[in-house]
Structures are given as C-alpha cells and as structure tokens.
Amino acid sequence: MQVFKIALRLVRRNWMLFAIYVLALSVMGVFMATGVGGGLAGSASADASYEQALPKAAVIDRDGSAVSRALTEYVRANSTFVEVEDGTFALQDAAARDVASYVLVIPAGYGQGLLEAARSGGDAPELECIVSYMGASGSLMDEKVRSWAQELYALAAASTAPVEELVSWVEGVQDARVPVSVAATEQEGVPSAYLIYCQFATYPLFGGVAAIVATGLASLRDPDVRRRVGASCVGEGSFARQVGAAIAVCGLVVWAANAAFGLALYHGSLEGVPPASVALMLGALLALGLVGTAFGFLLSQLGVSHQVAHAVANIASMVLTFLAGTWVSIDQMGAGMEALARFTPGYWCVDALGAVYEAPAVTGELVARVASDALLVALFAAVIALVAVVAGRARRQRALA
Amino acid sequence: MLSLAGYHIRAMLRNNGILIWVVAFPIILATLFMVMFDGMMSNQQAGTIAVGVLADGNYQAPAAEPLRAILGALAEEGPGEEAFLALTSYADADEANDALIAREVEVLVTVDADGAPQMSVPPNSLNSTHEAMVQAVLDRYLQSEAAVSELARNDPAALASPEAVAALTADLMGDEAQTAEVSVLRVDPSEMARFYYALLGFSTAMGANVASVLTERLKANLSPVGARCQVSSMQPARQLGAVLIASWVIVFCCLMAAFCYIRFVANVSFAGREALAPVACAACALVSCALGMALWALPWLSANVKDAVLTVGVLVLALPAGLYGEPALGLSDWLTQHMPWLQAINPSVQAANAFYALTYYDSLVPFFQTLSTILAIAAVLFAVAALCMRRQRYASL
Numbered sequence: 064m065q066v067f068k069i070a071l072r073l074v075r076r077n078w079m080l081f082a083i084y085v086l087a088l089s090v091m092g093v094f095m096a097t098g099v100g101g102g103l104a105g106s107a108s109a110d111a112s113y114e115q116a117l118p119k120a121a122v123i124d125r126d127g128s129a130v131s132r133a134l135t136e137y138v139r140a141n142s143t144f145v146e147v148e149d150g151t152f153a154l155q156d157a158a159a160r161d162v163a164s165y166v167l168v169i170p171a172g173y174g175q176g177l178l179e180a181a182r183s184g185g186d187a188p189e190l191e192c193i194v195s196y197m198g199a200s201g202s203l204m205d206e207k208v209r210s211w212a213q214e215l216y217a218l219a220a221a222s223t224a225p226v227e228e229l230v231s232w233v234e235g236v237q238d239a240r241v242p243v244s245v246a247a248t249e250q251e252g253v254p255s256a257y258l259i260y261c262q263f264a265t266y267p268l269f270g271g272v273a274a275i276v277a278t279g280l281a282s283l284r285d286p287d288v289r290r291r292v293g294a295s296c297v298g299e300g301s302f303a304r305q306v307g308a309a310i311a312v313c314g315l316v317v318w319a320a321n322a323a324f325g326l327a328l329y330h331g332s333l334e335g336v337p338p339a340s341v342a343l344m345l346g347a348l349l350a351l352g353l354v355g356t357a358f359g360f361l362l363s364q365l366g367v368s369h370q371v372a373h374a375v376a377n378i379a380s381m382v383l384t385f386l387a388g389t390w391v392s393i394d395q396m397g398a399g400m401e402a403l404a405r406f407t408p409g410y411w412c413v414d415a416l417g418a419v420y421e422a423p424a425v426t427g428e429l430v431a432r433v434a435s436d437a438l439l440v441a442l443f444a445a446v447i448a449l450v451a452v453v454a455g456r457a458r459r460q461r462a463l464a
Numbered sequence: 465m466l467s468l469a470g471y472h473i474r475a476m477l478r479n480n481g482i483l484i485w486v487v488a489f490p491i492i493l494a495t496l497f498m499v500m501f502d503g504m505m506s507n508q509q510a511g512t513i514a515v516g517v518l519a520d521g522n523y524q525a526p527a528a529e530p531l532r533a534i535l536g537a538l539a540e541e542g543p544g545e546e547a548f549l550a551l552t553s554y555a556d557a558d559e560a561n562d563a564l565i566a567r568e569v570e571v572l573v574t575v576d577a578d579g580a581p582q583m584s585v586p587p588n589s590l591n592s593t594h595e596a597m598v599q600a601v602l603d604r605y606l607q608s609e610a611a612v613s614e615l616a617r618n619d620p621a622a623l624a625s626p627e628a629v630a631a632l633t634a635d636l637m638g639d640e641a642q643t644a645e646v647s648v649l650r651v652d653p654s655e656m657a658r659f660y661y662a663l664l665g666f667s668t669a670m671g672a673n674v675a676s677v678l679t680e681r682l683k684a685n686l687s688p689v690g691a692r693c694q695v696s697s698m699q700p701a702r703q704l705g706a707v708l709i710a711s712w713v714i715v716f717c718c719l720m721a722a723f724c725y726i727r728f729v730a731n732v733s734f735a736g737r738e739a740l741a742p743v744a745c746a747a748c749a750l751v752s753c754a755l756g757m758a759l760w761a762l763p764w765l766s767a768n769v770k771d772a773v774l775t776v777g778v779l780v781l782a783l784p785a786g787l788y789g790e791p792a793l794g795l796s797d798w799l800t801q802h803m804p805w806l807q808a809i810n811p812s813v814q815a816a817n818a819f820y821a822l823t824y825y826d827s828l829v830p831f832f833q834t835l836s837t838i839l840a841i842a843a844v845l846f847a848v849a850a851l852c853m854r855r856q857r858y859a860s861l
Binding site: 193421 | 480492565608609619631635636638641648653772773826
C-alpha cells in the first residue's frame with residue numbers, strides 16, 4: 064500500500080489543481096445554469112409557474128401620433144423595454160450587441176396612414192423592424208406588434224370613431240389572454256438550473272480529473288523514481304494496481320466535490336425533489352467521472368508532459384462536452400453529428416440527465432434507462448483503462464529494451 | 465536582444481505542448497465548429513412547434529370551429545415554408561397530459577365549454593419562446609373575439625348588419641398591417657459567426673502560454689536556463705524585451721493562422737475588411753504576451769499552479785466571450801449590458817469584440833476603440849510583469 068499512499072500524497076500536494084479544476088469549473092457551471100435556468104434558490108419557484116417569455120425590445124417613434132404612442136406603450140408593456148437612440152450607429156450597436164431582440168421603427172405619418180388605409184380598404188403603411196439573429200423572441204415580438212396593428216386596422220375599418228377612441232378600444236382588447244397552466248406531475252421535477260449545472264459538470268469530471276491525475280502523478284514517471292521502484296521489492300503489477308487505485312480515489316473525490324458543491328448551492332431549489340432523481344443524476348455523472356479517471360490514467364501511462372496533459376485533457380473535454388450537447392443542443396445539429404455523438408460517453412451521460420429531468424416520476428423504467436446509459440458510459444471507462452494498461456506495458460517494455 | 469529572441473523562437477518551435485495549445489487547439493476547435501454548424505439552422509425563426517390538442521367534445525363543438533380553422537391553417541405547409549405548428553390530436557385527457565409531461569408535444573391546447581382555448585405547458589418549463597408564440601396565437605384569437613364585443617359595446621351602429629360583422633372578423637384575421645424587417649449592419653449577423661469571433665478571443669488568451677514558458681526561462685528559480693540568464697551580462701529589461709519580441713511573433717503568427725483558417729476554410733465573413741485583421745491580431749498578440757508574462761512574473765506561485773491557473777483562466781475568460789454555446793452567448797450579452805466594466809477588462813472578450821466591430825459596424829471607430837482597450841490592458845499587465853521581475857530575490861536556487 065506504500066505506492067498507493069505515495070500516489071495519494073502526490074495528488075494531495077497538487078491541491079491547487081483541485082481548487083482550480085473542480086471549483087473554478089463548477090462555478091462556471093453555476094454561471095451557465097444561472098444564465099439559462101434561473102437563480103439558485105429562486106429557480107424552484109420560477110419553474111413552478113408559467114411566465115411568458117419577454118423579449119428585449121425598443122421603439123424608435125418617428126411619428127409621434129396617438130397611434131404610435133399607444134403602440135410604443137404596448138411594446139413597453141409586453142417586453143423588457145430598452146431605450147435606443149434614433150441614429151445609424153445606435154441602431155447598429157443595438158443590433159450588433161443584441162441590446163434589443165426587437166427594435167420597432169414607426170415611420171413618420173404611420174398613424175394617419177393606417178387610418179386612411181383602413182377606411183379606404185387598402186394596405187396599411189409598413190412598420191420597420193430590426194429582428195435579432197439570437198433566438199426567435201424578436202420574431203415573437205414582431206408577431207405581437209402586427210396583431211396589435213391589425214386589430215387597430217380592423218376597428219378603424221369598421222368604425223368612424225376618432226383615433227383616440229379606437230386606440231383605447233384596442234388597449235382594452237389586450238386584456239383578453241389565454242389562461243396558461245403548468246401540467247401537474249406526481250412528484251416535483253428537477254429544476255432546470257440544476258440540470259444545466261450537471262450538464263456542465265461533464266467538463267470538470269472528464270477534463271479536470273484527467274488533468275489532475277496526469278499532472279499530479281507526473282513525478283511517479285520520473286526516470287530516477289522508476290529505477291528506484293524497479294530495484295525495490297514492489298512488483299510491476301502491484302505498482303500499477305496501487306497507482307490505479309489512487310487514480311480511482313482521485314476521480315471519486317473530484318466527483319464527490321463537484322456533487323457536494325452542486326447540492327450545497329442548489330439545496331433550496333432541490334427541496335421537494337425526490338432524492339432518487341438527484342441520486343440517478345449523480346450516478347450518471349459518477350460513470351462519466353470514471354471515464355475521466357480512466358483517461359487520466361491513460362495520459363499518465365503515456366508519460367506525457369504536464370503541458371501536454373493540460374492541453375489534451377482540455378481539448379478532449381471540449382470535444383466531449385460539445386458532442387454531448389452541453390454547449391449547443393444536439394437537436395440543432397445535423398443527423399450526422401448526432402450519429403457521431405452516440406459514440407462518445409458524454410452523449411449517454413447527458414441523455415441520462417435529460418431523462419431524469421423530463422420524467423414525471425421516478426419509475427422502474429426510468430431507473431433502467433439511466434442504469435443502461437451509465438453502464439454504457441462505464442464501458443467507455445473500462446475500454447480506456449484497458450488501452451491505458453496495454454499502452455503502459457508496451458511503453459515499459461520499450462524502455463527496458 | 466534580437467538574437468536572444470531568435471533563440472527563444474527556436475526553443476518554442478521545439479515545444480510540443482505549446483504547439484498543441486497555441487496552434488492546434490484553435491484550429492481543432494474551428495474544425496469542430498465547422499462540422500457541428502454544418503446543417504445547423506439559425507434559430508431566428510421559430511421552426512415547427514409541436515402542439516397537442518385535446519380533441520374532446522368541447523373542441524369538436526361549433527363554438528370552437530374558428531379556433532380549429534386557425535390551428536388547421538397554421539399547421540399547413542406554405543410554398544417553400546415549413547408549417548408553423550405540428551398538431552397532434554388526443555382523444556383522452558390523460559393521454560394528452562402524459563404526452564405533454566413526456567414532452568412529446570411542447571404545448572397542449574384544450575377548449576372549455578364556452579369554446580375558449582386554454583393552454584398547458586410541461587412541468588419545469590423554461591418559459592420558452594415556442595410556448596410564448598403559441599400563447600400569442602391563442603391570445604390573438606381571443607382578442608379578435610374581444611374586439612368584436614368591444615366594438616359592439618362602444619359603437620353598436622358599426623355592427624348593425626351581418627356583413628359588417630363578417631367584414632370586421634375578416635379584417636381582424638387579415639394581414640393588411642405588416643412589418644418590414646430592415647438590416648442595419650454591414651453584413652447579416654449570424655449566431656454561428658459569434659462562436660468563431662469568441663474562438664479568436666479564446667486563442668488570444670491561449671497565446672499567453674507562449675510568453676509564460678519564455679518568461680519561465682528567465683526566472684532563476686524555475687529553470688537552469690533562467691539561472692544562466694540571470695547571471696548573464698544582459699540586463700533583465702532587455703531579456704524581457706527579447707521574450708516579448710519572440711512571444712509576440714509566435715502568437716501573432718498563430719492568430720493569423722487561426723484567422724486565415726476561419727476566414728478561408730470555415731468561410732466566416734469579415735465583410736471585406738480582412739486587410740485590417742492583421743492589425744487586430746497584432747494588438748491581440750500583444751495583450752496575450754502581456755498576460756502570460758504578468759502571470760509568470762508573479763513570485764508567489766509554483767510553476768505547476770501557474771500552469772493550471774493559466775489553463776483554467778483561459779477557459780474562464782472565454783466564458784463571457786460566448787465560446788461555450790448559447791447559454792454563454794446569453795451571459796455575454798447580459799454582462800455587456802449590466803457589467804460592462806467586467807467585459808472591458810477581459811482580454812478574450814475585447815479580442816472577440818475587435819473582430820465583431822470590424823465586421824459589422826459601418827464606422828471603424830468601435831474597432832479602434834476596442835483596440836485601444838486591448839492596448840490599455842496590455843500596458844497594465846506589462847507594468848505588473850516589469851514590477852515583479854525587477855530586482856527579485858530568490859530564497860533558494
């Protein structure tokens with residue numbers, strides 16, 4: 064057990080790597096989760112009720128009529144309103160930086176033109192808009208604006224009432240809204256923010272473990288150390304087994320640290336969620352942690368320098384998380400990419416996480432699906448570990464030759 | 465000084481780890497983006513939304529006929545356009561609810577006894593735009609009915625005849641009031657292009673590895689070469705200058721290689737302003753060198769820890785630049801609006817912004833403003849490096 068203890072001591076000496084790779088990357092996961100799934104404690108309540116998505120919108124009113132003022136107020140009430148100046152640079156800035164998902168430009172004479180068109184049966188003058196390339200929320204706002212203008216057009220075509228009255232009728236009509244409810248489930252589901260956190264945990268659990276293991280145990284590959292070990296009574300097999308055990312402990316510690324960090328941060332929003340759901344998600348992540356551990360073992364057996372270890376671990380992590388659909392949903396990619404992703408462990412881990420998130424309750428079917436995904440991920444770990452053993456043996460034999 | 469810089473460059477070219485980080489990594493990631501974004505559709509348009517309908521007695525009743533007509537029309541494909549809705553009918557309420565919970569459909573529409581629609585979303589809904597779009601359609605249906613009632617209450621004479629009611633109903637569902645989308649940027653912006661600009665920002669921070677390794681070669685306590693350099697006759701400032709020249713040349717070449725790959729292989733547009741890209745790469749290379757030198761000049765941390773700090777630091781700096789997918793782009797926009805100072809001091813963000821401003825704005829003022837920010841960050845980091853390298857004592861060599 065001496066080698067095992069030494070290996071653990073070596074890894075422990077690199078505690079700063081733990082702090083950087085595990086904590087810093089976990090914090091990145093929290094940032095990502097906050098951006099998509101809401102805050103830490105607040106996410107549970109946000110998930111429990113439905114609120115319509117509000118796009119960021121701005122209005123440039125070049126008309127100044129009662130119609131344009133009412134339309135501006137409508138946009139303000141149905142969006143997260145932002146102020147944008149009327150100028151080429153300001154509009155470019157708003158579009159380029161995505162300051163507003165939707166910028167409505169009401170041309171001069173629009174209000175009068177709409178009324179005249181409605182009463183003569185012609186087409187209303189066009190409103191101009193700048194729709195953001197980021198997401199469909201700008202298109203949503205555009206649809207709402209067209210609806211508002213069409214309602215005013217229809218009322219103006221039907222009635223000769225003054226424009227102020229027509230506008231007030233249209234404003235009154237906006238109160239008619241469809242009631243929206245959230246489907247009830249037997250058990251409370253996992254909050255979105257925690258799902259995103261777990262999805263991003265694939266990075267530290269794979270790349271972090273690999274980099275820590277490969278860098279932390281670098282000195283065990285030092286030629287002088289290898290010579291001393293070769294002259295000692297510790298057999299080659301025993302040495303490899305003890306180092307492997309130390310690497311496995313290292314992987315477990317990283318997984319536990321990441322899991323504990325997530326549970327500590329999201330414990331408020333996880334209240335009411337069945338512990339089995341959380342356990343299933345952590346089980347899938349543990350399987351991926353084993354893959355990271357095996358990959359670290361492979362890097363260690365290949366004897367790469369610490370710089371190469373960092374580079375390879377991070378490149379592999381980026382590719383893995385990308386193909387898993389952590390960065391961009393795999394649904395948005397082509398069928399070829401999804402087929403390719405199926406040959407990576409991250410895909411199956413994220414699939415298991417998604418299955419738990421979407422399941423209305425923890426059932427035997429869900430447990431079986433997550434277990435099969437986790438088993439598949441663990442098989443990747445076994446194959447990589449096997450390759451590492453073979454590569455390490457071949458390398459040692461070459462060194463002796 | 466120049467000959468020392470030449471030696472540094474040769475040493476770097478023999479360093480496999482650095483070559484992987486600075487040359488191969490950006491090109492591998494760009495290739496990955498190319499493969500992934502091939503066939504990926506822009507999400508500016510909503511795409512087809514899967515909607516479930518509970519086709520019970522209420523839905524089949526005459527009162528719900530207009531609603532059925534609207535949903536049916538939206539589920540039809542137009543010429544060259546995909547359908548807005550993909551409708552799935554469920555005869556049983558439990559079956560419909562199960563389909564919604566299992567996310568077979570994104571939204572479930574039911575109809576009450578009065579023929580008014582109601583909408584359900586899945587549990588843990590992210591309040592998505594798709595849900596909001598279906599809600600907007602149903603709101604418009606209800607508001608059309610409300611508009612008829614409003615007019616009947618306030619101006620009954622306007623609806624005196626059945627023809628007038630029919631005309632109003634037709635107008636409410638018509639499309640005489642339209643919007644026209646205008647483009648204000650030099651080229652049509654693309655979400656995918658932002659990933660490539662963020663990649664250039666990431667490569668800028670990544671280039672700090674070169675200066676870090678070369679600075680390590682100057683530190684007497686970190687390498688035998690450093691010890692020899694410290695006892696040589698060349699002043700530390702000139703040694704630092706040689707490191708700066710060598711690392712700048714290498715990082716500049718690497719950034720240009722990444723830029724050329726993104727422009728000509730990935731075919732990302734820079735709107736005809738490619739000639740100014742070397743200027744941006746030059747400034748980015750400078751801040752990259754400054755970052756590496758400043759970190760490695762710090763006397764307190766071990767080389768291993770600095771290595772890890774730089775590795776993870778590069779990843780963290782790339783997050784607000786928007787490299788890690790849509791959530792990161794959202795975070796980047798949020799930080800730009802709410803914490804612009806944080807974005808202003810991040811070299812990765814500023815490097816990405818430089819290429820962005822170069823491409824999209826009519827005026828070159830934002831581009832040069834961004835370059836000024838990059839140079840200011842570089843100046844601060846160089847000052848830190850110079851202060852830390854000056855008259856340093858080593859406890860043991």
